[in-house]
Amino acid sequence: xxxxxxxxxxxxxxxxxxxxxxxxxHIFREVAGEFDRPVIxxxxxxxxxxxxxxxxxxxxxxxxxxxxxxxxxxxxxxxVLEFRDALVEELGARLVVAxxxxxxxxxxxxxxxxxxxxxxxxxxxxDTIAEQxxxxxxxxxxxxxxxxxxxxxxxxxxxxxxxxDPRRQRPELWNLYxxxxxxxxxxxxxxxxxxxxxxxxxxxAREGIQLPSIYYAHRRHVYRRxxxxxxxxxxxxxxxxxxxxxxxxxxxxxxxxxxTGAVESEARTVADVIAEVQAxxxxxxxxTRADDRLSEAAMEDRKREGYF
Amino acid sequence: xxxxRSHGSADLLRxxxxxxxDDGKSTLVGRLLYDTKSVLADQLDAVRRASVDRGLSTPxxxxxxxxxxxxREQGITIDVAYRYFATPRRxxxxxxxxxxxxxxxxxxxxxxxxxLAILLVDARKGxxxxxxxxxxVLALLxxxxxxxxxxxxxxxxxxxxxxxxxAKDFTAHVTALGYxxxxxxxxxxxxxxxxxxxxxxxHTPWYVGPTLLEHLETVPVREDPHDAPFRFPVxxxxxxxxxxxxxxxxxxxxxxxxxxxxxxxxxVFPSGLxxxxxxxxxxxxxxxxxxxxxxVTLLLADxxxxxxxxxxxxxxxxxVTDELDATLCWLSExxxxxxxxxxxxxxxxxxxxxxxxxxxxxxxxxxxxxxxxRSLALNEIGRVALRTAEPLPVDPYTDLPRTGAFLVIDQTxxxxxxxxxxxxxxxxxxxRRDLVSPGP
Numbered sequence: 001x002x003x004x005x006x007x008x009x010x011x012x013x014x015x016x017x018x019x020x021x022x023x024x025x026h027i028f029r030e031v032a033g034e035f036d037r038p039v040i041x042x043x044x045x046x047x048x049x050x051x052x053x054x055x056x057x058x059x060x061x062x063x064x065x066x067x068x069x070x071x072x073x074x075x076x077x078x079x080v081l082e083f084r085d086a087l088v089e090e091l092g093a094r095l096v097v098a099x100x101x102x103x104x105x106x107x108x109x110x111x112x113x114x115x116x117x118x119x120x121x122x123x124x125x126x127d128t129i130a131e132q133x134x135x136x137x138x139x140x141x142x143x144x145x146x147x148x149x150x151x152x153x154x155x156x157x158x159x160x161x162x163x164x165d166p167r168r169q170r171p172e173l174w175n176l177y178x179x180x181x182x183x184x185x186x187x188x189x190x191x192x193x194x195x196x197x198x199x200x201x202x203x204x205a206r207e208g209i210q211l212p213s214i215y216y217a218h219r220r221h222v223y224r225r226x227x228x229x230x231x232x233x234x235x236x237x238x239x240x241x242x243x244x245x246x247x248x249x250x251x252x253x254x255x256x257x258x259x260t261g262a263v264e265s266e267a268r269t270v271a272d273v274i275a276e277v278q279a280x281x282x283x284x285x286x287x288t289r290a291d292d293r294l295s296e297a298a299m300e301d302r303k304r305e306g307y308f
Numbered sequence: 309x310x311x312x313r314s315h316g317s318a319d320l321l322r323x324x325x326x327x328x329x330d331d332g333k334s335t336l337v338g339r340l341l342y343d344t345k346s347v348l349a350d351q352l353d354a355v356r357r358a359s360v361d362r363g364l365s366t367p368x369x370x371x372x373x374x375x376x377x378x379x380r381e382q383g384i385t386i387d388v389a390y391r392y393f394a395t396p397r398r399x400x401x402x403x404x405x406x407x408x409x410x411x412x413x414x415x416x417x418x419x420x421x422x423x424l425a426i427l428l429v430d431a432r433k434g435x436x437x438x439x440x441x442x443x444x445v446l447a448l449l450x451x452x453x454x455x456x457x458x459x460x461x462x463x464x465x466x467x468x469x470x471x472x473x474x475a476k477d478f479t480a481h482v483t484a485l486g487y488x489x490x491x492x493x494x495x496x497x498x499x500x501x502x503x504x505x506x507x508x509x510x511h512t513p514w515y516v517g518p519t520l521l522e523h524l525e526t527v528p529v530r531e532d533p534h535d536a537p538f539r540f541p542v543x544x545x546x547x548x549x550x551x552x553x554x555x556x557x558x559x560x561x562x563x564x565x566x567x568x569x570x571x572x573x574x575x576v577f578p579s580g581l582x583x584x585x586x587x588x589x590x591x592x593x594x595x596x597x598x599x600x601x602x603x604v605t606l607l608l609a610d611x612x613x614x615x616x617x618x619x620x621x622x623x624x625x626x627x628v629t630d631e632l633d634a635t636l637c638w639l640s641e642x643x644x645x646x647x648x649x650x651x652x653x654x655x656x657x658x659x660x661x662x663x664x665x666x667x668x669x670x671x672x673x674x675x676x677x678x679x680x681x682r683s684l685a686l687n688e689i690g691r692v693a694l695r696t697a698e699p700l701p702v703d704p705y706t707d708l709p710r711t712g713a714f715l716v717i718d719q720t721x722x723x724x725x726x727x728x729x730x731x732x733x734x735x736x737x738x739x740r741r742d743l744v745s746p747g748p
Contacts, residue, residue, distance in 0.1 A: 016320040016399045018602075025603040026562045029543040033616045033656060058603075060591035061556060062548035143390040150389040166387055170724045171417040171639050174713045175562070176653055180722030194401050196392045 017203050021054065024191035026175060027154060028058035031136045031189055032065055034179045038136035038189075039096070039129075042068040044080040044087075045254035046211050047140030047192060050200055052087065053209050054191060055138075067094035069134070071125050073117035074101045075235040075257035083212040096132065098124040115236050118256040126162040129186055136179065138189050144196045154193050160184035197252075198277050205270040217250045217268045228261030321529055324403040324418040326446070327428030328438035332459045336428060336499035337391060337404050338369025340521065343506035346393035369499075388418045397525040413639040413687065416727050419446055420713075423529045424453040426520070427478075431464045431496070434474045437673055440481055444672035447485035448637065448689060448733050450709055453527060454482060456494040457520060462501055466511040471496045484675055485734065493527075495520050533599040537623030538566035538574070539703070539711045541655035542616055546605055558589055558605035559614055564655070564710035566623060568606070569597040576612060577619040577701035578628050584609040600710075617657035619701045619711070626701040626711060632661075632694040635670075635705075635732055636684060636716060640725035643683040644692075651717040652728065654700050655710075658717070665693040670734065691732065705729035 031038050040055060042048045055064045070084065088095045100117050103109040103124050112120065129137060143150045153169050155177045170178055179187050192200070204211065222229040222245065223238040229249055235258035238244055249262035250273075267273045327333040341347045355371045362368070391402040403418030419425055425446045429439055446454065456478045464470045475494035482492055495504055496512050497520060503509030506521045518526065546558040568574070572585045587607040588595040598604045606620060619626065632652075638644055644663060652661040668691040669681035677691075684690045705712030716726035 019320045022562060022601055022603040026543070029560050029603075030656075033544045057591045058560070059544075059546060061550070061553050062546050144392045147389075150391065151387045169387060171413045171727070173417060173420040173715060173724070173727050174710065175421070176655075176713065176715050178653065178715055178717060178722070178724045180651075180717060182722065194390065194392070196394075198394075199399075 014206070017199065017206060020195055020199055021057070021203070023175075023194065024054045025058040027177070027189060027191040028055050028138075030177050031138070031179065032059070035136040035187070037132070037134050038066040038138065039069045039132070039134045040064075040066060040138040041125075041140070042070050042084070042095075043140075043254060044070070044084040044212055045140070046200060046204065046215060047142065049087070049209060049211055050203060051138060051140045051191060052091070053207060056091070064091060064093060067096055069096045069098065069125075069128065069137070071121045071128075072097050072099045072101075073121060073256040074099065075117055075233060077212070077214055077233075077251075077254065077257055079214050080212045080254055083210075087210075096128065098128040100124055103127075114258075116256060116258045117235070118259055121256075122162070129162065130184075134186060135181065136187050136189055138191065140192055141188075141190045142192050142195050142197070142200075143190075152190065152193070154190055155179055156188040156190065157181060158186050158188055162186075164188075198274070201270065201274045201277055205274060212254065214251045214254065214262075216273070217248050217265045219246055220249050220262065221246050222249060222262055229264070230259075230261055231257070233257045319397075320399045320401065321424065321524060321527075322401045322403070322422050323424045323426065323524065324405055324415075324422035324446075324451070325426045325428065326405050326415050326419070326442040327457075327459075328430075328436060331428040331430050332370075332499045333404065333428050334370030335368075336426075336457060336459060336497070336505065337402065338371075339499045339502055339505045340402075341391060341393055342369055343502060344393045344395055344521065346391075388414045395521070395525055400524065413637075415442060415445055416449065416637050416639065419449050419451050420727065422446075422449075422451050424455065424524070424527060425451045426455045426457050428457045428459050429474060429478070431458050431460045431470055431474065435477045435481065439478070441672045443478075443482050444485060444670075444675070444689070444734070445637065447482065447487065448635065448729065449727075450706065450733060452529070452531075453491045454487060454493075455520065455523060456492065457499075458494060458496045459499050461496040461503060461509075461512065462498040466496070466503075466509075468512075468514040471512075471515070493517065493523050495523065533563075533565065533567050536565040536600070536708060537625075538568050538572070538621060539564040539626070539708060540568065540606065540620040541657075541711070542614060542618045542620060543656050545615055556607075557611075558607050559618075559620065560603075560605045561620075561656070562603045563598050563600050565600050565708050567597055567599040568622060570594075572622050574608070574620050574622045575625060576614055577621055577626060578699045579613075579618070580628075581610075581612050583612055617655070619655055621701065626703050628699045628701050630696045630699045632696065632700070632702065632728075632730060633732075634692055634694055634714075635689065635729045635734070636692055637689050637727040637729075638684040638686060638725065639727065640718065640723065641686050642718075642725070643685045644690075644726070645683045649719055650725070651719055652694065652696055652700070652714050653717060654702065654714040657698075657700065659700065660697040660719070661694050661716075663692050664695050667691040667693060675734075689734075694728075702730045704731035705733050706731060 040051060059065060100120050104111055109120050109123055141149055151166055153172045181187055220231055222231050223242040247264055248266060250265040250267055251262050267276045325333050355367050358371050359368045389404045391404060393400050405415045405418035427442055429435055458471050458474050479492055496515055497504045504519045508519055540561050540563055542559045542561050544560040546560050548556050568585055570585055570588055574585055575582050585606055586609045588598050589605040646663060646666050648663045650661050651658055666681050666684060668677045670677050670689040703711045712730040714728040715724050716728050718725050
């Protein structure tokens with residue numbers, strides 16, 4: 001056989017998406033049936049937007065029976081915040097925002113010398129989970145993203161410190177999820193566990209899901225650092241010697257503006273993006289996330305500490 | 309689009325791998341990913357760098373899949389890792405399970421949803437104790453198809469006789485476990501060099517069967533749901549109580565087996581009340597029928613008291629009982645003894661239960677059973693009698709896995725301590741059953 005083309009015939013892709021959608025909806029309904037205070041982590045990125053779309057389908061025609069939680073680093077792309085607010089209004093949902101800035105202001109967190117706030121999100125997240133007594137926290141994490149994530153269960157038990165212990169994971173059998181936890185503990189739930197980046201984009205195309213505009217090609221002033229194209233913002237700008245140029249770019253992931261890079265791209269539509277993802281020779285994190293490049297086990301270390 | 313036609317997931321194959329330590333399982337999975345071009349440049353660069361750091365001359369493909377720090381340090385796989393790859397013909401979800409004895413519980417995790425399992429053996433060693441154990445666990449869980457990958461075929465000079473003997477030995481073992489010969493495919497491979505994984509090997513001209521990937525792409529996996537009775541565990545009751553939907557009352561769930569059509573007569577268990585399916589609802593519009601695997605919402609003709617934990621069923625009814633005769637694969641370091649109080653999660657219902665008796669212990673090595681063990685230890689498979697606080701609607705696991713499966717949960721720490729299967733899924737245990745308990 002030839003593997004030169006990775007094009008899946010459209011009807012087959014549709015059937016695979018049906019199976020993934022059904023699995024995710026099943027997971028949402030299990031959590032709604034067994035937990036008292038679930039919440040959806042919502043960043044405005046494509047994975048969490050797909051998550052919200054699936055939650056809507058799971059409980060239709062009733063509204064989503066839980067709130068959304070945004071951990072706001074303060075380093076946001078304005079397009080993403082606008083998108084977030086519009087979606088929340090359309091859903092009529094309750095949005096809880098945990099602002100990293102508040103934690104810095106009252107001294108519970110200290111700004112890092114490099115200015116990035118991605119690693120600082122863990123404390124506000126855990127504090128908010130504890131304060132609001134959330135017992136199930138939906139995340140858009142996918143196992144294809146990264147090697148440590150590949151080993152995480154759909155229902156991932158976290159202790160009172162929000163920590164993930166890979167050696168103490170529960171066996172996960174059939175589609176019988178075990179969400180039992182002690183007071184103070186919570187469960188992270190990943191309905192998109194079995195989706196790939198391409199599945200997410202194909203589903204966005206099929207369902208006509210709206211995304212923040214920065215996922216599509218646009219002109220932007222960027223500068224190169226660490227092999228990535230960064231943009232100026234409240235988090236700072238180019239250092240001495242870093243040249244700002246205008247390029248046609250798009251974002252493959254949306255995170256803290258200080259460490260999320262753009263990729264050069266002409267993909268202006270969902271179909272263009274799908275074609276680009278199929279042809280890409282880099283993973284989305286490898287292409288755009290400085291925080292994952294810190295070490296071979298960067299993500300594993302952050303997950304153990306309670307990161308998403 | 310025509311959802312009805314496209315729903316079956318024949319295009320999505322869920323598979324698991326199993327093998328002993330050092331059989332090269334991570335390398336085989338790495339090879340599958342690499343040769344199907346599922347590994348991207350930055351991942352490969354990371355592997356190249358790490359391989360050079362370890363003093364290796366060629367990239368160690370197992371580093372692609374060993375995700376945790378201690379795994380890379382020890383060169384072993386600790387936990388189930390899920391991998392994704394696709395070809396023009398199919399998408400694959402692969403559960404890569406560890407080979408150590410102490411982590412057999414992960415093999416159960418990886419295999420419980422698998423439609424096919426790849427068992428690896430080292431061509432120089434052939435079928436070993438671990439292979440037999442893993443095959444028994446796969447048979448217990450009812451994984452429909454097996455592939456025997458005889459790895460490191462280059463290290464036995466691509467010898468046909470060696471391969472044939474191993475394949476024969478394996479086939480004898482798994483047919484004793486209840487597999488048809490047609491459900492088993494043996495392939496000679498070298499994961500390290502790529503022979504017969506994706507590309508056909510020039511060194512095994514005597515082998516006329518498919519390469520591993522060709523087999524994975526073409527093996528039939530779709531079962532006709534029309535043959536099975538309808539089962540639908542109710543997950544959640546949808547009641548919008550909005551101006552638009554003031555009286556809507558829908559039962560949300562995923563079809564566990566069979567097919568349901570509008571107008572079908574159904575029975576609700578455990579109550580035994582009957583009704584008729586008035587609508588099969590989805591956010592994309594109503595359906596005329598829904599089959600196994602689909603998440604839908606059912607609206608019934610009668611206003612019954614139905615909630616999470618109930619089972620809506622059609623066709624041959626399940627058995628409603630509070631006395632379960634079951635097989636357990638024990639997954640906890642704390643052994644099970646008769647009299648233990650546990651929780652049983654079956655479908656969407658969780659009930660307290662007492663393990664009243666341990667009736668037999670299974671030896672996966674010899675496929676024999678011993679009578680009434682004093683305890684069931686980590687990774688042991690045994691037969692038990694359970695009494696539940698409320699009656700459960702169950703099916704034999706071999707007939708309907710989704711409604712024949714249950715979790716055993718520790719009451720105090722909430723951990724999952726056993727995979728439970730209603731009845732006796734292993735054929736050998738069936739034979740023994742008559743000797744152990746001369747039933748009614």
